[in-house]
Structure formats: structure tokens, C-alpha cells
Amino acid sequence: xxxxxxxxxxxxxxxxxxxxxxxxxxxxxxxxxxxxxxxxxxxxxxxxxxxxxxxxxxxxxxxxxxxxxxxxxxxxxxxxxxxxxxxxxxxxxxxxxxxxxxxxxxxxxxxxxxx
Amino acid sequence: xxxxxxxxxxxxxxxxxxxxxxxxxxxxxxxxxxxxxxxxxxxxxxxxxxxxxxxxxxxxxxxxxxxxxxxxxxxxxxxxxxxxxxxxxxxxxxxxxxxxxxxxxxxxxxxxx
Numbered sequence: 413x414x415x416x417x418x419x420x421x422x423x424x425x426x427x428x429x430x431x432x433x434x435x436x437x438x439x440x441x442x443x444x445x446x447x448x449x450x451x452x453x454x455x456x457x458x459x460x461x462x463x464x465x466x467x468x469x470x471x472x473x474x475x476x477x478x479x480x481x482x483x484x485x486x487x488x489x490x491x492x493x494x495x496x497x498x499x500x501x502x503x504x505x506x507x508x509x510x511x512x513x514x515x516x517x518x519x520x521x522x523x524x525x526x527x
Numbered sequence: 528x529x530x531x532x533x534x535x536x537x538x539x540x541x542x543x544x545x546x547x548x549x550x551x552x553x554x555x556x557x558x559x560x561x562x563x564x565x566x567x568x569x570x571x572x573x574x575x576x577x578x579x580x581x582x583x584x585x586x587x588x589x590x591x592x593x594x595x596x597x598x599x600x601x602x603x604x605x606x607x608x609x610x611x612x613x614x615x616x617x618x619x620x621x622x623x624x625x626x627x628x629x630x631x632x633x634x635x636x637x638x639x640x
Contacts, residue, residue: 418569421567443625443626444625444626446628448631453536453633453634454633454634455531455617455619455631455632455633455634456570456617456631457631458628458629458630461626461628463626501569501570505625505626513558513621513623513624513625513626513627514572514575514585515572515629517562517569517570517571518569519567519568519569520569
């Protein structure tokens with residue numbers, strides 16, 4: 413059962429334009445959401461996160477939007493740069509009954525930004 | 528910067544061998560994790576540990592075990608390697624507390640022949 417879904421396996425965008433990556437989740441108990449970027453032959457690197465009590469968080473060119481009623485979040489990259497070409501993973505966090513936080517990852521979206 | 532180091536980038540082993548994957552972090556993180564990444568499946572949690580000598584099963588623990596004798600080191604063990612364990616293995620660490628991001632190593636690409 414995929415609790416975190418990234419329905420677009422790939423996205424192509426021109427340099428300078430906006431990239432919008434989408435993520436849906438099913439478990440209303442998730443209370444933090446994170447985005448990671450992964451280049452080939454490297455581990456994922458943390459990009460940005462958002463708490464479920466907010467609907468927007470911004471860090472430079474990266475903005476994450478959360479719509480709790482729709483159980484949907486999105487990552488906006490403006491302006492997109494060729495160096496942003498990577499696989500982006502959405503992840504959701506919720507406390508287990510042990511009080512321990514566990515991340516659940518989506519399957520990733522490959523972003524290609526062309527010059 | 529947080530540094531999570533995995534002992535091998537590439538590893539080739541034979542079916543039935545016992546395989547050890549090592550991970551070390553230098554940020555005094557309480558939590559450590561082992562994932563595998565497969566095409567179309569994203570990252571799936573194998574095991575995690577929230578303290579020395581403590582471990583909990585993740586979503587796909589079958590065929591694996593772990594060891595955490597020291598806070599900075601978390602080992603993944605394939606007791607008897609099988610071809611379906613060919614994958615990219617990723618180690619991560621984080622501080623305790625909700626919302627803390629996990630920091631990943633560069634991964635070990637393991638091939639079981």
C-alpha cells in the first residue's frame with residue numbers, strides 16, 4: 413500500500429521556467445513532509461520541509477505548498493536551472509507508537525531542466 | 528556538514544555469502560537507518576535504530592539483520608545473500624525529534640551473482 417505517491421515519473425522543463433513536482437499522501441496522521449533531491453551515484457540530500465500546521469514554506473528558489481484537505485503537496489522551483497536536473501523524492505513523517513519518527517518515501521520524479 | 532560514510536560504493540558477492548555493509552556517521556545522531564532503493568519502488572526502509580543496541584524492523588526486514596554496538600556505527604547484514612537482494616543500499620542518520628531530516632550516505636551498489 414503506497415502511502416506516499418508521486419504519480420509523475422518524469423518532468424521536463426526549460427531553464428528559467430517553473431518546475432512543479434507533485435506528491436499525494438493517504439495517511440492523515442503524517443505531520444511533517446520533506447523533499448529530497450538525488451543525483452546519480454549520490455545519496456539523497458535534504459532540500460526543504462514543511463510542518464502540517466503550515467501551508468507554505470520557502471527557501472530561496474524552492475517553495476513547498478501543503479494542502480491538507482486534499483492530502484497533496486507540491487514543490488515549486490523558480491527559476492529552474494540545469495543543475496536542478498535530478499530525481500526528487502517526497503517523504504512524509506509520522507510518529508510511530510514508540511514515539512519514533514519514521515519517513516515514508518514516494519517513488520520519485522525525475523526532473524530534467526534543459527538549457 | 529553531516530557526514531554519513533558507507534564503507535563500499537560497489538560490492539559484488541555470491542549467492543549464499545554472508546554480507547556486511549557498514550555505515551558511520553560523525554554527527555552524534557541518535558537515529559540510524561538502512562534503506563534499499565529499487566527502480567519504480569523508491570526508498571524502502573529495512574531496519575532502523577534509535578539508540579545503541581536498539582533496533583526495529585522497517586517495512587522489508589526479511590533476509591536482513593542489523594547491529595549497532597556504537598552510536599556512530601550501524602551495520603546491515605545479509606545472512607545468506609540471494610539474487611533478489613541486488614540493489615542500491617542507503618544508510619541515513621538523524622537527530623531524534625519529529626521533523627528532523629535524515630542525512631544520507633552515497634550508497635552501496637550491491638550485486639549478488
